[in-house]
Amino acid sequence: MAKPVLLLPSANRMIGSMRDIGYDLSTSIADLVDNSIEAGATEVFVNLIYKENKSCIRILDNGIGMSTEQIDEALRYGSRRNYSSNDLGKFGLGLKTASLSHCRKLSVASRQKGSKEISILMWDMDHIEKEDRWEALRPELHEATHELYEKLQDITGTSILLENLDRDSTGSSDKKSFIASCRHVEEHLGMVFHRFLNQEAKRKLPLTIYINGNKIKAWDPFVRNEPDTRILPSQEFFYEHQERKLSINVQPYILPPEQLFSSKSAHVEAGGPKKWNRQQGFYIYRNDRLIQSGGWNRVRAADEHTKLARISIDFNSNADESFKVNIAKMTVQLPTKVRPELTKFASQIASAADKIYREKPNKKQNSMSRTGNIFNGQNSEPNSQITQKTSSATNQTSQINPTSRVETNQTSQNNPTSRVETNQASQNNPPSRVETNYSPTPDLYQGKGAITEIGSGANLVDTVITVLKKELSDKPEVLGRILSSLAKLRLEFRNS
Incomplete structure (x- = not known):
């Protein structure tokens, strides 16, 4: 017989408000995955199990697991815990409120490393309403639902089971609606945890999330694998709040117009769960976990012509x-x-x-000749860094795409030795490379050479040709390749 464990008195007046905090199914499951990440899990298995009126949801991880006492505390509303600045949790409410927003029975089972014991605790809303007490139940293993504990017989970790689903998104006996819920959950988790899935988060452990046995793919809001995505210089903002000095890191991106995506399917995928117009704006991360995906937070209105702009904002729980x-x-x-x-x-x-966006460039156009300085003509700048360092190369190196069509000589975490490459009009023509051991003569930067007189148009072309011929006079093959590549980019070079 299950033993009652009193965690809070006087329940009936609180049940409705505690179940209506505002979670949808996707955000509820994401909150439960937060707990798995904090428990050091490298694999999280989300299963939405369809059984008509007896459907259930299980979240299983291979983390460190919990003792009986830790489970009791985890299921206590407002559990006692000190959170560090890097934790994903916040109020000690997520496990309970996220789960009970969708079900009337919540069970938690866990097994720690080195132990064969599986500890179980359960909230049952029917029991709570009957007794008018926030009284959890501790069933024996044979009394619990098999889906709750079956996997824990082979691995250590924690299993959470949501039963008696009674909300619109999960309580429907319609199989199509249930499958649609699965798809929404998959999209949401791939977006919210994309840094963890791609091992870009500060946490060192890898993470894989499965939904109904299928590996979830990370969705990068900034499509850094697309060669024409512009990764602009980041900026750090400092401010004070309640006598504390805080900072946030802001990283802007400008995505390519539709014509410059590598494929139509890539463009559709980049539109994200909310589609292009609603995905523009701020992407706000708390400890590498995405909290907000798109929207301008009332600093400006969304517009068709600005839908290529996406900006990440990072802060920690401080x-x-x-x-x-x-x-x-x-x-x-x-x-x-x-x-x-x-x-x-x-x-x-x-x-x-x-x-x-308004340029609507042709796919065959080269990004060097297409864009120029994208900040040219701006009257004000948020930071002096947000200007292009050169007048011709605008596209920057992606952290996850070190072979972009146009690359500046910047460094990234994953690409400390970026190559300087010229863009090509056709993939069939291999890119010409400026040798990494090449360095210009000092005179060119001391007020004596042509680089100090760079202008625009024909003057710029003449200057570039002069510099190249002077600097590469002893390397005719390299010079020939570069001039040949440049000739494919602009008409002026063809006539040179």
């Missing part, structure tokens, strides 16, 4: 109060003291994205 993170970790607000700077910054990125 800044939670200034961002007003809610319990479901679904909504945030921009800190008041940094709003003016972010508004100015966002306006410039949006203006640059608008300009690129």
